[in-house]
Amino acid sequence: MSIEFRNVSLSYAAAEGKVEALRGLSWEVETGGFAAVMGHTGSGKSTLLRLLCALVKPDSGQILIDGKDIHSSLPRRELRKEMGFVFQFPEYQLFETTVLKEVCFGMKNLGFPKAKMEENSKWAIEKMGFDFEAVKGVSPFALSGGQRRRVAIASVLASRPKILLLDEPTSGLDPAERRIFCGILKSLNREGTTIIMVSHNSEVVCETAEALLVLKDGEKWKEGKVKDLFSSDLSPAGILPPPALALSSFLQKRGLDLPCQVKDEDFIASLKEAARRRKDG
Ligand SMILES: Nc1ncnc2c1ncn2[C@@H]1O[C@H](COP(=O)(O)OP(=O)(O)OP(=O)(O)O)[C@@H](O)[C@H]1O
Numbered sequence: 001m002s003i004e005f006r007n008v009s010l011s012y013a014a015a016e017g018k019v020e021a022l023r024g025l026s027w028e029v030e031t032g033g034f035a036a037v038m039g040h041t042g043s044g045k046s047t048l049l050r051l052l053c054a055l056v057k058p059d060s061g062q063i064l065i066d067g068k069d070i071h072s073s074l075p076r077r078e079l080r081k082e083m084g085f086v087f088q089f090p091e092y093q094l095f096e097t098t099v100l101k102e103v104c105f106g107m108k109n110l111g112f113p114k115a116k117m118e119e120n121s122k123w124a125i126e127k128m129g130f131d132f133e134a135v136k137g138v139s140p141f142a143l144s145g146g147q148r149r150r151v152a153i154a155s156v157l158a159s160r161p162k163i164l165l166l167d168e169p170t171s172g173l174d175p176a177e178r179r180i181f182c183g184i185l186k187s188l189n190r191e192g193t194t195i196i197m198v199s200h201n202s203e204v205v206c207e208t209a210e211a212l213l214v215l216k217d218g219e220k221w222k223e224g225k226v227k228d229l230f231s232s233d234l235s236p237a238g239i240l241p242p243p244a245l246a247l248s249s250f251l252q253k254r255g256l257d258l259p260c261q262v263k264d265e266d267f268i269a270s271l272k273e274a275a276r277r278r279k280d281g
C-alpha cells in the first residue's frame, strides 16, 4: 500500500507552550517499499509514525494511504487491519500467560475467526524465528529480552498488516539478535509488506532499507535512496556512516581501488575483488 504525507504539520501543547513537532512534511513511500526515518532526538520521527496510524491528528495537511485520507475516507477499523505498529520496547507491553495467547491477542480484538487465528499465529511465531510447538505454551516472561521483543512483533505480524511501522526496533538488541532481526524484516518486505522503520542505527538502516527520510527540527532535511544519502555528510542530523562505509571510504582515500559500500557483505565482496586484482596484477 502506498503512503503519502501532504504538507503535514503537528504541534503538541506543552507546559512551556506549543512544540512544533512536524512542519510541512511532504513525503511518499511506494507500495512494497522499505523506508527508514532518521534524525536527531526530538526531530519528529515517532510523531510521524503516530500520525500515520492515526494516534494523533495533523493540525494541517493530509495523510493518504492508497490515495485515501486516513481521517476522512478510511474507517479506523480498516486502518487498524492494514497497519501494524511496533512501538519502541514493545516487550514491555507483554502481559499474557503464554506466547500463543499473546500472539492471538490483537487478532481476537480485530474479530479474526478461530481457524485464521491458528494459521496466522503459527505463521507469525515461525516468521520471528521460533519453533512453534516448542514455544507456544511458554510464558513470555521466561524468554530473553530479545526473544520477548520477537514475540511482541509476532503479535503485530499475526494480523498480517500490509504496512508495518517500527519505532527503533533494534535498540538494545545484541549484534546476533540484530542480524536475525534485519533478515526477518527484509524477508517480510520481499513478501510484499510496506515497511517504515525509525532508527538511529546506520548499520541497520543500510542493511535493510532502500529509501531514507532524514528529519531535522521537525522538517524534512533530506530524502532519497539510502546509498545516495549516505554518500553525503549526514552528521549535521546526528547520523554517522555505518562501519562498512567508514572503512571503505577510508581505504579508498588511502589509494585502494575500491568502491564505497554501505553494507557489510558488499564491502567484503569488494575487498575480496580488490585483493584478487592485486594478486593477478
Ligand atoms: N505528547 C507530547 N507532548 C508534548 N510534546 C511532545 C509530545 N510528544 C513529543 N513531543 C515533542 O515533539 C518533538 C518531537 O518528538 P518525537 O517523539 O516525535 O521525536 P523523535 O524524533 O521520535 O525523538 P527520539 O529519537 O528521542 O525518539 C519533541 O520536541 C518532543 O519533545
Ligand SMILES: [Mg+2]
Pocket: 045, 046, 047, 167
Ligand atoms: Mg522517538
